[in-house]
Amino acid sequence: MNGGLWHLIGSILAWLLVAACVGWLGWLWLRAAEDRPGLIKRWLLSVPPLAFIFLYVGPRLDEGGALGAFIYVGMLVAAGLVLAVIWAPYINDLFSRPLTNIFDGGRTPPDKEPLTSMVEARRKQGRYAEAARLMREQLAECPGHFGGQMLLAEILADDLHDLPGARAVIAEILTQEHHSPKQIAYALTRMADWYLKHAGDVEAARDCFERILRLFPDSPQAHMARQRLAHLPGVERELQRPKVKLEAPRADPHLGVRRTPSSPVRHEPAVEEEVRALVEQLEQFPDDNEARERLADLYAGPCGRPDLAIEQFEELLAQPHVPEAHVARWLNRMADIYIALPQGEAKAR
Numbered sequence: 001m002n003g004g005l006w007h008l009i010g011s012i013l014a015w016l017l018v019a020a021c022v023g024w025l026g027w028l029w030l031r032a033a034e035d036r037p038g039l040i041k042r043w044l045l046s047v048p049p050l051a052f053i054f055l056y057v058g059p060r061l062d063e064g065g066a067l068g069a070f071i072y073v074g075m076l077v078a079a080g081l082v083l084a085v086i087w088a089p090y091i092n093d094l095f096s097r098p099l100t101n102i103f104d105g106g107r108t109p110p111d112k113e114p115l116t117s118m119v120e121a122r123r124k125q126g127r128y129a130e131a132a133r134l135m136r137e138q139l140a141e142c143p144g145h146f147g148g149q150m151l152l153a154e155i156l157a158d159d160l161h162d163l164p165g166a167r168a169v170i171a172e173i174l175t176q177e178h179h180s181p182k183q184i185a186y187a188l189t190r191m192a193d194w195y196l197k198h199a200g201d202v203e204a205a206r207d208c209f210e211r212i213l214r215l216f217p218d219s220p221q222a223h224m225a226r227q228r229l230a231h232l233p234g235v236e237r238e239l240q241r242p243k244v245k246l247e248a249p250r251a252d253p254h255l256g257v258r259r260t261p262s263s264p265v266r267h268e269p270a271v272e273e274e275v276r277a278l279v280e281q282l283e284q285f286p287d288d289n290e291a292r293e294r295l296a297d298l299y300a301g302p303c304g305r306p307d308l309a310i311e312q313f314e315e316l317l318a319q320p321h322v323p324e325a326h327v328a329r330w331l332n333r334m335a336d337i338y339i340a341l342p343q344g345e346a347k348a349r
Contacts, residue, residue: 045086049079114138114148119155128159144176146183150190157194166194185212185221189228202232220321223287230281230288271302289326292316296333306337313337 026043033039057075115138122131135152142148149169157166170191173179179187192208195201209232212225278295281288296312299305313334317327 039090042086042090046083049082053079112142114142114145116148116151119151123155123159128155131155132160144178146173146179146187149173150187153187153190157198161198163194163198167191181216181219181221184215185225188212189225192228206232218320220323223319223321226285226287227289230285230291271298274298275303287319289316289319289322293330300333300337306341309337310334 030036030039053076057072057079060072114135116135119131119135119138122128122134132152132155135148135155139145139148139152149172153166153169156162156169170187173187174184188208188211192205195204195208206229209225209229213222216222275295275298278291278298281291282295285291292312292315296309296316299312300309313330316322316330
């Protein structure tokens, strides 16, 4: 009696444990499912064939001899076919999804993008305030979107001439941690351009480039910021330069009747003066690649000092984070200089 009672209690506990495990797995399955109503529907449709298998066919497999076994096995196959019809699409999707995700990106929805077409349409119509308002509405739905924020800042700076508003947008971008260094540097560079273009504020532009140097000291962004800093004094002089009236050149009235054709007069600065100016520029801004490359060209050409030209190109190549296109151009220029030298073909290679 006691043995039968303990056996019954053990069976009940075992079934409760199985039910708990099945319920827990079912809950996890349901929570991770994308089509929860469809999954619940499959579960409900699976109850009759499973009950038929375990409650009716299973206990009778040993009855009826060979003929009975054949009949009951056929019933099992029929119930299995019903389950296959219910679950085949789900199982097929389960095993094929990892492969199809490689090509279509899976079922993860794409990042929401702001609709800028309406904004650009308003800009083309000259309705700048409305374009800014629409862009702000789009950013409310896509907060932190870099392209959308930069478009808003561009509208404020270029169209509405609202530099404080554009500066506020750029400042907000700088507080967002999900942007890349390249994007942050681009935002600060655009702000510097707006300072120069709309306010002529060289110092504010300088602060933008210096901030790039502080944020990303040893990076390609810092390299480009140094190039821009090297030309800010020239920009300042350009802003202070008076406007010059341009006149179309006049043709020689005696052209075609002279015995000896006159040679055109060229107004070029003296090479020595240009070299001196470039050297002074490089003393103040050693990272000015444009000035150093021009100095190397003058050394290799009019000055007749290929050795000094090679030194300038070697200094250019020694810089970190130089764009590959610039490196290729400088190496080609060095090769041209070496080829022009006696026995310089080996070094050119």
